Amino acid sequence: MTDLTANAPFTKLAKEKGVTTWEALKDYVANLPYGRTSNPKDLSLVLQEGRGTCSGKHAILACIAKENSIPDVHLMVSAFKMSAESTPKVQDVLEHFHLDYIPEAHCYLKENGKFEDYTRPGKFIEDFENTILDTKELTDPENVAVEKTAYHKQFIEKWLDEMFLPYSPEEMWRIREACIMSLSE
Structure with a gap:
């Protein structure tokens, strides 16, 4: 398990949802309903509004991976x-x-x-x-x-x-x- 330890904006949002590991985050995001957020340019809305498209869902994952120095x-x-x-x-x-x-x-x-x-x-x-x-x-x-x-x-x-x-x-x-x-x- 890879813990989400960063004190960074997107990671904080994930933790507020009770998601504390990289593996749990991927499952959490996959289970969010498919749909556009109210502002596709604001990735935080994927977690805040609880939905996302392929773009938003994968971009928020990539950002959280970067915040937590998850390689590759x-x-x-x-x-x-x-x-x-x-x-x-x-x-x-x-x-x-x-x-x-x-x-x-x-x-x-x-x-x-x-x-x-x-x-x-x-x-x-x-x-x-x-x-x-x-x-x-x-x-x-x-x-x-x-x-x-x-x-x-x-x-x-x-x-x-x-x-x-x-x-x-x-x-x-x-x-x-x-x-x-x-x-x-």
Whole structure:
């Protein structure tokens, strides 16, 4: 067991929730409901509001690992093919826009060389591993909302150029947002 001993902002929030070890923190975060916080740029809200997306959940874990000098924990993002097969709730949106899939960005951790996904209990990188289009490490977990969005939008622009689809990057982002909304229903 790796105790959370840092006297630092995110670690204090975890301890206020009764979470005192790295292993317990990962389980705690995985069991939080999936959903956007009221301000995705404020990672503390994952613990305060008790919910988070893949970005917020994994970024708060990366920050707490850093606060506690837990080695070899990296915040990763992959662009993957979000399809009706990988994500059944988006089927209606994709069909409406005549798309087989849309690139979605998903955050997770790489810890000691192993990929770990704490988005939901039982969720694992293998769920979408064969649909990954691109992967990168995010270097600033506290600014995950900005860094991930920039990566995702750049990836969509490049993908649209390669796929010759009749959508602008802005239209594709709106389609993507409709897909994300369908996941919350």
